[in-house]
Amino acid sequence: xxxxxxxxxxxxxxxxxxxxxxxxxxxxxxxxxxxxxxxxxxxxxxxxxxxxxxxxxxxxxxxxxxxxxxxxxxxxxxxxxxxxxxxxxxxxxxxxxxxxxxxxxxxxxxxxxxxxxxxxxxxxxxxxxxxxxxxxxxxxxxxxxxxxxxxxxxxxxxxxxxxxxxxxxxxxxxxxxxxxxxxxxxxxxxxxxxxxxxxxxxxxxxxxxxxxxxxxxxxxxxxxxxxxxxxxxxxxxxxxxxxxxxxxxxxxxxxxxxxxxxxxxxxxxxxxxxxxxxxxxxxxxxxxxxxxxxxxxxxxxxxxxxxxxxxxxxxxxxxxxxxxxxxxxxxxxxxxxxxxxxxxxxxxxxxxxxxxxxxxxxxx
Amino acid sequence: xxxxxxxxxxxxxxxxxxxxxxxxxxxxxxxxxxxxxxxxxxxxxxxxxxxxxxxxxxxxxxxxxxxxxxxxxxxxxxxxxxxxxxxxxxxxxxxxxxxxxxxxxxxxxxxxxxxxxxxxxxxxxxxxxxxxxxxxxxxxxxxxxxxxxxxxxxxxxxxxxxxxxxxxxxxxxxxxxxxxxxxxxxxxxxxxxxxxxxxxxxxxxxxxxxxxxxxxxxxxxxxxxxxxxxxxxxxxxxxxxxxxxxxxxxxxxxxxxxxxxxxxxxxxxxxxxxxxxxxxxxxxxxxxxxxxxx
Numbered sequence: 001x002x003x004x005x006x007x008x009x010x011x012x013x014x015x016x017x018x019x020x021x022x023x024x025x026x027x028x029x030x031x032x033x034x035x036x037x038x039x040x041x042x043x044x045x046x047x048x049x050x051x052x053x054x055x056x057x058x059x060x061x062x063x064x065x066x067x068x069x070x071x072x073x074x075x076x077x078x079x080x081x082x083x084x085x086x087x088x089x090x091x092x093x094x095x096x097x098x099x100x101x102x103x104x105x106x107x108x109x110x111x112x113x114x115x116x117x118x119x120x121x122x123x124x125x126x127x128x129x130x131x132x133x134x135x136x137x138x139x140x141x142x143x144x145x146x147x148x149x150x151x152x153x154x155x156x157x158x159x160x161x162x163x164x165x166x167x168x169x170x171x172x173x174x175x176x177x178x179x180x181x182x183x184x185x186x187x188x189x190x191x192x193x194x195x196x197x198x199x200x201x202x203x204x205x206x207x208x209x210x211x212x213x214x215x216x217x218x219x220x221x222x223x224x225x226x227x228x229x230x231x232x233x234x235x236x237x238x239x240x241x242x243x244x245x246x247x248x249x250x251x252x253x254x255x256x257x258x259x260x261x262x263x264x265x266x267x268x269x270x271x272x273x274x275x276x277x278x279x280x281x282x283x284x285x286x287x288x289x290x291x292x293x294x295x296x297x298x299x300x301x302x303x304x305x306x307x308x309x310x311x312x313x314x315x316x317x318x319x320x321x322x323x324x325x326x327x328x329x330x331x332x333x334x335x336x337x338x339x340x341x342x343x344x345x346x347x348x349x350x351x352x353x354x355x356x357x358x359x360x361x362x363x364x
Numbered sequence: 365x366x367x368x369x370x371x372x373x374x375x376x377x378x379x380x381x382x383x384x385x386x387x388x389x390x391x392x393x394x395x396x397x398x399x400x401x402x403x404x405x406x407x408x409x410x411x412x413x414x415x416x417x418x419x420x421x422x423x424x425x426x427x428x429x430x431x432x433x434x435x436x437x438x439x440x441x442x443x444x445x446x447x448x449x450x451x452x453x454x455x456x457x458x459x460x461x462x463x464x465x466x467x468x469x470x471x472x473x474x475x476x477x478x479x480x481x482x483x484x485x486x487x488x489x490x491x492x493x494x495x496x497x498x499x500x501x502x503x504x505x506x507x508x509x510x511x512x513x514x515x516x517x518x519x520x521x522x523x524x525x526x527x528x529x530x531x532x533x534x535x536x537x538x539x540x541x542x543x544x545x546x547x548x549x550x551x552x553x554x555x556x557x558x559x560x561x562x563x564x565x566x567x568x569x570x571x572x573x574x575x576x577x578x579x580x581x582x583x584x585x586x587x588x589x590x591x592x593x594x595x596x597x598x599x600x601x602x603x604x605x606x607x608x609x610x611x612x613x614x615x616x617x618x619x620x621x622x623x624x625x626x627x628x629x630x631x632x633x634x635x636x637x638x639x640x641x642x643x644x645x646x647x648x649x650x651x652x653x654x655x656x657x658x
Contacts, residue, residue: 052553072556085554089572099558102568150559 001029001186002063002153004049009058011044018044019211022058026188026203031180033189033197033219036207037234042190043082045207046156049188050079062153078147079156083163084139086131092118092142093127099150117145120179137168144179154186161196173199194235198223206231229362232283239284239329242364247276255280255361259324264300264356271361279364286332288358291319292351293342299353305329307348321350405625423626432610436631439607440638442521443589446528447536450585451578453529454536458577459570462544476537484531488598491527492518495599519601527599528589535588536581543577544570575650582646583639590635607631 004026011019018041026032036042047053049060051072059068067075078099086095093114094101100110118124121141126134134142140160147155157176161169177200180187191197197204198219205216208230215222215231226232229240243257247267254262265282267274274280290296305323312318319331331352344350375382409420426432461472479487494500495517502514517523547570555565593608602609611631614624 050557052557072553073559073561077557079554079557081550081554083550085548085550087551087554087569098555098560098568102558102560102564146558 001184003028003061004154004186004188005061006045006049007059007061009045009048009060010056011041011048011053012056017211019048022211022213024205024213024216026186028063028186029184030202031177031187031189031200033191033201033204034207035191035194035197035204035235037209038192040207040209041211042192042207043158044211046079046158046188046190049154050077050156051075052079076150076152077154077156078150078152079158080140080143080147080160082158082160084143086139086142086146088131091127091131092123092129092134095131095142096145096149098146103150113149114145117149120148120182121145121175136163137172140164140172148179148183148185151183152185154188155183157187157189159191159193160189161191162193169196176200198235206234208234224360226283226360226362229281229283229364232360232362237286237330237332239286240281240362241284241327242279242281245274245276245278245280245361247274255282257327259326260303263303265359265361266356267361271363273363274361281362281364283360283362284329284354285358286318286330287316287334288354289329289331290353291321291331291333291344292353293344293348295351296353300356301354301359303329303352305350305352307344307346307350310344310346319344319350321352323352402625402628405622406629408622423622426623426626427630432627432630435605435607435610436634438521438604439590439631440634442525442528442606443586443592444642446525446532446589447582447586449525449529450533450536451540451582454533454581455540455574455578458537458540458544462541462547463549473541476541477534479531479534485594487531488527488595491523491530491599495523495526518599519603521600521604523599524596524604524606527595528592531595532585532589535584539580539584540574540577543574547573572650575646579643579646582642586642587635587639591631 006022006024006026009019009022010017022045034042034045044053048055051067051070055068059066061067062075062077087098090098096114096117097110100113105113115124115127118127121144123138123141123145126138131139131142140163143160160176161172164172173196176187176189180200187200189197189200201219203216204219204222206214206222208214215227217225222231222235226235232238233240241255241257241260241263243255243263245253245255245265245267246262247253252264253267254264256262263282290299296302303323305321307319308322308328309320310317311320313332314335316332316334319333320328321331322328329352406423407419407421409418409422457476461469461476465472492499496502497514497516497518499517501517502511505511506514517526551569551573552565555569556562560568591608591611592606593612596602596604596606596609597612600606600609605613611624611628614620614627618624
C-alpha cells in the first residue's frame with residue numbers, strides 16, 4: 001500500500017490561515033489517526049487529501065504520484081463523512097452501489113459486490129431498506145460500505161462515530177479495526193476524541209490549535225513519551241509541574257519547583273535543551289502516582305498533601321491532592337477491592353509517591 | 365366553575381382549528397360557493413326573464429364547436445411551453461443563488477423577487493417599449509444590421525409567450541430556490557468523492573432531490589398561465605383567443621352566462637386532468653432518466 005506524503009501544505013480561507021507549511025507522511029496500509037482539538041484544521045487536512053478543497057501551496061503525494069491537482073472524482077480515495085451524507089432518495093443497495101453504477105459496471109457484478117460488502121459491515125439483512133428507516137449505527141455502516149466498495153487506496157474517516165452513543169461507538173471502533181485488518185487499506189481517521197484515536201490507531205499525529213503537527217508516533221509513544229506540554233495534556237490526563245532544571249556533577253538531576261523544592265527527574269541524553277537552569281516542565285500521569293496514608297520506601301519522589309476532592313469513576317477513583325498553595329495534583333487509583341484496607345477521605349493527610357523514570361521531562 | 369375550566373381546556377386544545385377557521389370560511393364564501401354556482405349555472409336553462417326554469421344539458425351542446433377546443437389546446441400548449449421555459453431559466457438561477465452565493469444571497473433573492481413589488485400591468489405595458497415596431501429589440505437589431513426592416517412582435521403568440529415567461533419566472537425560481545437552499549451540499553461532495561463527474565452528480569443527486577421544487581414551480585406557472593387573461597389580451601392584441609380571454613368574452617362582452625359557465629367548467633376540468641397527468645409524467649421522467657437510470 002502506498003504512503004501519503006504531504007509536503008509544505010498551506011491552506012487559508014478568506015485570509016484565515018488554517019494550515020501553514022504542513023508536512024506529514026501517513027504510512028500506507030496502516031490505521032492512522034489524526035487527533036486535535038476542534039478548529040485545529042484536521043478536517044481541512046482531510047478534505048485536502050480527499051480533493052474536496054484545493055491547496056494554496058504545497059503538494060500531496062500518493063506513493064510517487066502527485067495528486068495535488070487531481071480532480072476529486074479521479075482520486076482513488078473515498079471518504080466516510082461526519083454525518084454520513086447518504087443519498088436520501090436511494091435505498092441501501094443503491095447507496096452502496098453508487099460508486100460502481102456510475103462507472104457502468106455490469107449489473108450482476110454490482111449485485112455480487114454490494115452483497116459482499118454489506119456482509120462485511122453486517123448489513124446484509126437491510127439491503128433494500130430506505131435510508132430513513134435505519135438507525136444511526138446502521139447508517140454509519142452504509143456510509144462505510146459505500147466508501148469501501150470500490151476498494152480505494154485510502155479511506156478517510158471524518159469523526160465517523162461522533163453521532164453514536166458510547167456503547168455503539170466502542171463496538172464500531174473494534175469493527176473498524178477488524179475491517180482495516182481485513183482490507184489492508186490505509187485508513188486516515190480524524191477525531192478530537194483521544195480515546196477513539198488511542199484505540200484504533202497504529203500511528204497517530206497530534207495537531208495543535210494553530211494547525212501544526214506536534215508529534216507523530218504510535219499511540220503508546222504519544223501517551224507515554226509526549227514531546228511537548230500540549231501533547232502531554234491533550235492526550236489523556238496529566239499533571240504539569242513547571243520549574244527550572246538543576247544539573248550538577250555531585251547531585252542527582254532534579255527540577256526546582258516553587259513552593260515544593262526539588263523533585264528528582266531522569267534526564268534523557270537526547271534532549272539537548274536540558275541544561276542546567278533551563279525552564280522545564282514535567283508531565284506526571286495521575287495513574288503513575290501512588291497515594292497512601294502510610295510512609296513507603298523505595299520511591300525516588302515523595303510529596304505530602306491533603307485530599308481536596310474525590311471523584312469516583314467506577315473502575316478508578318480520582319483524588320485531587322493539594323500539595324502546595326498553588327498546586328493540586330490529580331491521582332488515579334484502581335478500585336481493586338470492594339473493601340480497601342485503607343480508606344482515604346476528604347482532608348486526609350496523604351503521601352504521594354512516584355518513580356522519576358515514569359515522569360516525562362518537557363521543554364517549557 | 366368546573367365546566368368553565370373544562371371548556372377553556374377544550375378551547376385551548378382546539379385552538380389550531382379556530383385559528384384556521386377564518387380562512388376556511390373565507391374560501392367557502394368566495395371560492396367554493398361561487399364555484400358551485402358556476403357549475404350549477406352550466407346545467408340550468410335560463411330564460412329571458414332570468415328566472416330559473418329547468419335543469420338541462422343543452423348548454424353543453426356548444427362543445428361540438430371545434431373552435432373551443434382549439435382555444436383550450438392553444439392555452440395548454442402556451443402554459444406548458446411557458447412552464448418548461450421558466451423551469452429551464454429559473455433552475456440555474458435558483459441553483460446559483462442557493463449553492464454558490466454566500467454573502468450576496470439576500471441581495472440576489474431581493475432582485476429575484478423585485479418584480480413582485482411592481483404591478484403586473486405595469487410590467488406588461490413595459491414590454492410594449494421593448495417589442496414594438498420602434499422598440500428596443502427592433503432598434504438594436506436594425507442598428508447592428510441583422511435585419512433590414514422591423515420584425516412584428518406585438519400581437520403575436522410569440523409576444524404572449526415571452527411576456528408570460530418573464531412574468532412567471534419568479535414563481536418558478538422561488539420554490540426551486542427554497543428546496544435547493546435546504547439541500548445538503550455534502551451530498552454533492554459525497555457523490556464527487558465516490559467518483560461521479562459534476563454532471564452525473566447533478567443528474568443523479570441534485571436534480572432528483574430538488575424535483576419537488578420543480579414540480580411546485582411548474583404548477584405555480586402552468587395553472588395560472590393556462591387561465592391568464594391580461595397578457596394574451598395586451599400582448600396578443602386579442603386576436604388569438606386563450607382560455608382567459610374567451611371566458612371574459614362570454615361573461616363581459618357577450619353577456620352569455622351559461623355558455624361562459626360551461627366553458628369555465630370544461631376548461632377547469634381539462635386543466636385538472638392535464639395537471640394530474642403531467643404530475644405523473646414528470647415523476648416518470650425523473651425516475652426513468654435520472655433517478656435509477658444511470
